[in-house]
Amino acid sequence: MTSPPDFPPLRTERLILRVLRAEDATALHRLVNDWEVAKNLARVRYPYELARAEEWVRSTWAQIAAGDAWHLAIVGEEDGSEGPVERLVGCVALTLDSDRKQAELGYWVGRKFWGHGVATEAAAALCRWALETLGLTGIHASALKDNARSAAVLQRVGLQPAGEAMQTFISRGGPMPVRLFRAGREALLAPPPETPRVEKPILLVAAVALVDADGRVLLARRPEGKPLAGLWEFPGGKVKPGESPEAALIRELKEELDIDVSESCLAPFTFASHGYEAFHLMMPLYLCRKWGGTIRPVEGQALAWVRPQQMGGYAMPPADKPLVAMLLDFL
Numbered sequence: 001m002t003s004p005p006d007f008p009p010l011r012t013e014r015l016i017l018r019v020l021r022a023e024d025a026t027a028l029h030r031l032v033n034d035w036e037v038a039k040n041l042a043r044v045r046y047p048y049e050l051a052r053a054e055e056w057v058r059s060t061w062a063q064i065a066a067g068d069a070w071h072l073a074i075v076g077e078e079d080g081s082e083g084p085v086e087r088l089v090g091c092v093a094l095t096l097d098s099d100r101k102q103a104e105l106g107y108w109v110g111r112k113f114w115g116h117g118v119a120t121e122a123a124a125a126l127c128r129w130a131l132e133t134l135g136l137t138g139i140h141a142s143a144l145k146d147n148a149r150s151a152a153v154l155q156r157v158g159l160q161p162a163g164e165a166m167q168t169f170i171s172r173g174g175p176m177p178v179r180l181f182r183a184g185r186e187a188l189l190a191p192p193p194e195t196p197r198v199e200k201p202i203l204l205v206a207a208v209a210l211v212d213a214d215g216r217v218l219l220a221r222r223p224e225g226k227p228l229a230g231l232w233e234f235p236g237g238k239v240k241p242g243e244s245p246e247a248a249l250i251r252e253l254k255e256e257l258d259i260d261v262s263e264s265c266l267a268p269f270t271f272a273s274h275g276y277e278a279f280h281l282m283m284p285l286y287l288c289r290k291w292g293g294t295i296r297p298v299e300g301q302a303l304a305w306v307r308p309q310q311m312g313g314y315a316m317p318p319a320d321k322p323l324v325a326m327l328l329d330f331l
């Protein structure tokens, strides 16, 4: 064939999947003649010459015309001075098995376009097109065992692990271990599971473990009338809109304990992330060993200096349990 076959381009949110054109060969050669890309491709020789790219582009036209395989260019659009300009970012392909009921999925993306979900977006669109248009019963693929990135793409597209095998990789000069993936038509066409929505508001609270010279930590008892009243907690409080967690802590420590703490004495230590009934608590916990002034319970709250080993004897909010374990390890 001397010219590309008719194939209406597939459009995704960010990409166009279309037949390769003769003029794509230069960009294709530049992207594939990169060991980081070529080493993951079974049927590519490395180094990959421009003449091979030109020949391969033409071979894809015959395969599409025969209905054997669809190797499509993955193209992004960029703003140019005279309107949008197309840019080749990779290729995606489906090749029919000999029974013509199933197909093998393959793809590659140029190194500089990695990390943006291009392969997943393109592969999912081509699979959907093939299932709907060709009536395939399933799709399969393989990924080198050392290519975790590709295995993740296949699983995001909806393929499931289906064992391991050896497969010849021209680029690597021989057989290589691969992981196999496959999925049936129903699984692939099912709508993706909804990601659980966080309905609760996120409450940001800053707290601190004040540590004395003996390695004891100050706990304060939550006063009556407040939620979780009677439980022992790390001093701190809610971060106000526009306030940094450090500024909130400095303010709270002055209000609650009448001490002066400078930001440089607050060392980020760990954090609590806990779902309470009405909100989700995000609470960075700082460590502080140096403050100005003498600690006094301004709000009449009970205070206790407690070694981490003894904190089990103090009833604390559920969010604090993992923090105690961290302190126990660290102090």
Ligand SMILES: Nc1nc2c([nH]c(=O)n2[C@H]2C[C@H](O)[C@@H](COP(=O)(O)OP(=O)(O)OP(=O)(O)O)O2)c(=O)[nH]1
Binding pocket: 205, 206, 207, 226, 227, 228, 232, 233, 234, 235, 236, 237, 238, 239, 281, 283, 317, 318, 319, 320
């Ligand atoms: N300060 C602190 N709060 C904690 C800890 N563990 C934990 O679950 N919390 C929760 C309890 C509260 O829901 C929230 C802190 O809110 P708070 O009501 O004490 O905050 P605040 O001092 O700004 O109080 P207020 O002005 O609203 O009365 O974080 C902890 O170790 N220290």
